[in-house]
Structures are given as C-alpha cells and as structure tokens.
Amino acid sequence: MTEETDSTAPETKLTRTKQDWAREGRFLTGRHARPDTERLPPGQHLVKNWPVLDLGLLPDVSTERWRLTINGAVEEPQIWDFAKFQAQPQGEETTDIHCVTTWSRYDNRWAGVFTRDLIAKVQPKRDAAFVVLSSYDGYTTNLALEDFAAEDAMLVHAWEGRPLEKEHGGPVRLMVPHLYFWKSAKWLKGIEFRTGDQPGFWEVRGYHNRGDPWAEERYSD
C-alpha cells in the first residue's frame, strides 16, 4: 500500500473498516444506470438527515484563520483568505449528494464559488489535467480537471442559507455532485493543478480513482 500522499492523515478504525469494504467489494450491485434516467444511483438509498463522515479529526479552522492556496500548473496562483474568497463571483446551486457508503441526499442548496470561475481566474497551463485537493485534517483527494471543472461543481461556504457547519467542512469545502462524495474535500486548504495524476487518501486505499456513482465506481479492481 502506498501512502506517499497522506503522511499527516491518521488511520482510524473506520478507515480500516472502509478499506476492508473496498477489498471485499461491499455494496456493489453490478448494475449501471444513467443519471438522466435514474436519479438515484445503483445501490444507494435516500436519507433525509445529512450524515457526517470523515477521518474523525475536526480541524479547528475559523474563517479568520482559513486560507486557500491555489497553485501548481497555473498562470495566476492565489492565496485567498475568507474575505478574498467572498469577493469572488458567487453562485447558488441545488444538487444531490451520493456517499460511497450508500446514502444519498437530494436537493441540497449551496452557495459559493463555481470551480469554473476559479479556473478562469487562475488560468491553468495548457498541460494541466488533474487537481489534488488537500484539507486541514490532512485529507487529500484527486480529480481529473474535467471533473473538477463540471458545470455544477463549487467551493461552498453555505448550505440551506446558513454558513456551512464545521462538521460538514466549514468554512469552505468542495462540492462535486456527479462523483461520490469522498471527492468533495471538507475544510479545503489547497488546490494543486497538476500535469500528472496523484491518488489521494481513499484512492490509495482501494477506492476508485474517478468515483462515478451511476457506473458504481466505488472501488478500484
């Protein structure tokens, strides 16, 4: 098992359990569906509440201390404090979320900055093809730039008209609704644009590199 990307993230009992599930192929139905015909992806069930799932550390990042570094293969690297983040073009979106542990939650109303606006600002270099997100709890996750740039993907600071709760990644988290929710890093600290891919915390522990819920890309083979 390679662990070069997450030296600061801890191994907990839940981490080990989820890693076992990945090895066993837990929850796999073997069914494929299309997002335009089936709103609920295969093997998922709906929840009304919003579960909290993370490594079990709750980093204490106030809006005063929060900084977001955007760097790597970009023309205009940024370091944003919360005021600078709030000064970016703001948008709203209502999306469904799908966790690999099989819960889905419909109609979450978010406010924040669309990744496409962030991308326009930093101007990725021509050969940038991936991003790696890093978080204040030591978590990391990777996405193809194309997935990160999805039309409805955002850096969110509010949910249902209220500031995003700390348990759910406040002050600012990623929200990429077309992929399993482990790609949506909470307590976002860094976005590195890269020419090469670099699997993150779950991706090196047996989770799929992309994580499309409708194709049931839960685990790597």
Ligand SMILES: Nc1nc2c(c(=O)[nH]1)N[C@H]1C(S)=C(S)[C@@H](COP(=O)(O)O)O[C@H]1N2
């Ligand atoms: N920083 C960080 N982000 C994270 C995680 C984490 O452990 N740390 N867990 C991921 C997983 S596995 C899921 S399912 C979602 C859960 O988000 P929620 O707790 O707001 O439901 O956050 C994702 N983002």
Ligand SMILES: [Mo]
């Ligand atoms: Mo998850």
